[in-house]
Amino acid sequence: MDDEKEWDELDIWEKTNVRADTMVKEALQYWVNSGRQRISTTPVPGTPWTISISGETITSKIRSEIYESVWTPQIQKHWCKRMYIEHEQSNLIDWITFGKTMKSCDDNDRQFRTKHMAHISATGINMKRRQEREDDICPRCEMGENNTHIYECTTDETTDIYETCCLEIEVTVDSK
Ligand SMILES: [Zn+2]
DSSP: OOSSSOGGGOOHHHHHHHHHHHHHHHHHHHHHHTTOOOEEOOOOTTSSOOEEETTEEEOSOHHHHHHHHHHHHHHHHHHHHHTTOOGGGGGGSOHHHHHHHHHTSOHHHHHHHHHHHTTOSSOHHHHHHTTSSSOOBOSSSSSBOOTTHHHHOOSHHHHHHHHHHHHHHHHHHHHO
16 A cells, blocks of 8 residues: 555556555565575665665676576586586686686587587487497497596597697687
8 A cells, every 4th residue: 555545546657656566575575585695776866776786786787697696606506516516616617717618619519518518418328328329339449438438538539639629718718
């Protein structure tokens, strides 16, 4: 209810305002109750409104800043799980570089990387299980080809490819 008028006395604009106010309060309560960090909207004299995340006022790219504040921790948690790293150790990872290398490749490469990290790429073990190959042997050496063998294979050809790729990543990361 409006502070001074009964509900029936309110016009359509006033009723809509009350409804919007109620919905905002419910949404904020839901947000806080779900354990997420508080996003405060504190008006500052001279500006219509401001938004701050973790105490820092956001002045540009508001949509992406909010998106990142919500999803970055979730994405990092996901990758830690994928890479078998304790979430508490996630601060040891250079996430900025990690993001740059993911953005540096085209869609095909990104799809391959994502499949590889999810352990569903075309490794010998997966291909044998899918009955696409007779055996799970690495095409370059005699060992079984699982996910980690892709970068642990010690043949000269694999080493050359690995070193070239590392160099490309280094150049990409240093150039941005
Ligand atoms: Zn091999």
